[in-house]
Structures are given as C-alpha cells and as structure tokens.
Amino acid sequence: MTGHPITLGGIHHAAYRCKDAKETVEWYARVLGMEYTTAFAEDHVPSTGEFDPYMHVFLDAGNGNVLAFFELPNQPEMGRDGNTPAWVQHLAFKVGSEEELLAAKAHVEEQGIDVLGPTHHGIFKSIYFFDPNGHRVELACDIGTDEQYAELKRVAMPMLDEWSQTKKAPRHADWLHEIARKEHGHQA
Known part of the structure; x- marks a missing residue:
C-alpha cells in the first residue's frame, strides 16, 4: 500500500508469557539454538505504572527477528484460551530446506519432545511440538515455486x-x- 502514513520495518519482537524465564531461555537455546540476548526486569510496568514485577527476556530468532517472554510471578498461573484449539496459536520459525526440517525433527525428538509431522501444506512442510509453557512451536521450510x-x-x-x-x-x-x-x- 503506497502513501500510507506508517512504514513498517518488520517485527521488532513478539512477546509471550512464560512460566519460568530461566527454563524458557534454556529450552529455546537447547532445542532451537536461539541465543539469549537481553533482559529487562522491573517492579512497575513502564507503560501503565502499575506494580507488577516481571522478567522480560529476549531471544535471537535469526534474520533480525526477536522472540520475547514475560515471567509474571504475581499474576495467576498462566493458562490458555480454552475456546481456541491448541493448534491455532503458535510460533512458526523458518528453516532452510526439507533436509534441515528432518534434521530438526530428529534433534527435537532426541530432547524427549513429541513431534508431529512433517505435514505437507503444498508450498511448505512443517513439524510441530510444544515448549515448556504450552506454546505450540512450528518449524517450516518453503518448497513452493x-x-x-x-x-x-x-x-x-x-x-x-x-x-x-x-x-x-x-x-x-x-x-x-x-x-x-x-x-x-x-x-x-
């Protein structure tokens, strides 16, 4: 869309909640090879000023993309939207080839994690599994023309x-x- 007043430069980061920041950082490093890069911890939420201590961690997802998590110890135990199937909300990461996808599947399974797939979507193939927070993770490789x-x-x-x-x-x-x-x- 030309002439729009906003010009986006990509996603700065996507943030999700986690049960345990350290466990999450270690899992994403071990399972997906993501580098832990940054953390912010505050007692008050900068945007609202309310008291709600948190740890906000950032992981390098490759190609300038950042995945972040919040641990919120004073909030009720995290859950998920019971009206949305578990397969709907997910984090999808790109891998370079079908060979890389199959190697990733073997690696994730070696970590003791159940993996679904590869699933053929016509123009890409994917595998699926869950992180320790219950977030569904997808690895996908493009195969379309x-x-x-x-x-x-x-x-x-x-x-x-x-x-x-x-x-x-x-x-x-x-x-x-x-x-x-x-x-x-x-x-x-």
Missing part, C-alpha cells in the same frame, strides 16, 4: 471475500491439497 506463490497471492482476496460471505473453505487453492495428496500416494 514462484508461480505457486504468485497464484496464492492472486487468489488471496477472492478467497477472503468468499470466506467472509460463506464461512466455508473457498476452493480457490485446492491444488495445494492435491500436491500433498500426490506426495503421500493418495488419490484425489
């Missing part, structure tokens, strides 16, 4: 418009499912 990505961009608005009217899955990108079925030897 430039033409496939261009077609998905072309049908994005018609799909959104149809979904808004019907609340049923639009069929504009059924070819993605066909790609996955063929790889797994299933018939359409």
Whole structure:
C-alpha cells in the first residue's frame, strides 16, 4: 500500500508469557539454538505504572527477528484460551530446506519432545511440538515455486471475500491439497 502514513520495518519482537524465564531461555537455546540476548526486569510496568514485577527476556530468532517472554510471578498461573484449539496459536520459525526440517525433527525428538509431522501444506512442510509453557512451536521450510506463490497471492482476496460471505473453505487453492495428496500416494 503506497502513501500510507506508517512504514513498517518488520517485527521488532513478539512477546509471550512464560512460566519460568530461566527454563524458557534454556529450552529455546537447547532445542532451537536461539541465543539469549537481553533482559529487562522491573517492579512497575513502564507503560501503565502499575506494580507488577516481571522478567522480560529476549531471544535471537535469526534474520533480525526477536522472540520475547514475560515471567509474571504475581499474576495467576498462566493458562490458555480454552475456546481456541491448541493448534491455532503458535510460533512458526523458518528453516532452510526439507533436509534441515528432518534434521530438526530428529534433534527435537532426541530432547524427549513429541513431534508431529512433517505435514505437507503444498508450498511448505512443517513439524510441530510444544515448549515448556504450552506454546505450540512450528518449524517450516518453503518448497513452493514462484508461480505457486504468485497464484496464492492472486487468489488471496477472492478467497477472503468468499470466506467472509460463506464461512466455508473457498476452493480457490485446492491444488495445494492435491500436491500433498500426490506426495503421500493418495488419490484425489
């Protein structure tokens, strides 16, 4: 969109809650190789001034991306939105190839963590598992062609418009499912 008054330069950081800051930092370093870079700890929330001690930790997710967590010891035990399925809210990280994805799966499983996948999404493949806080983590590698990505961009608005009217899955990108079925030897 040109002429918009805001020009974004990417995501500065995404922040989630954790049960234990140290455990979380150590888990992300051991399981995903993320470097712990920064921490802020305050007794009062800078934006609101309210008393709510916290530890805010930051991890390097690669390519200038930062993942952050808050430990909030004075708040009720953390939970999750019971009305949203566990598979919906997740952190997805990119890996460079299918080989890297399979190596990552083996590494994560060696850590004693259950892994689902690889799941074929037509233009990318993913594996899924949970961190010690109950956050779902996805590792994904892109496998699509430039033409496939261009077609998905072309049908994005018609799909959104149809979904808004019907609340049923639009069929504009059924070819993605066909790609996955063929790889797994299933018939359409």
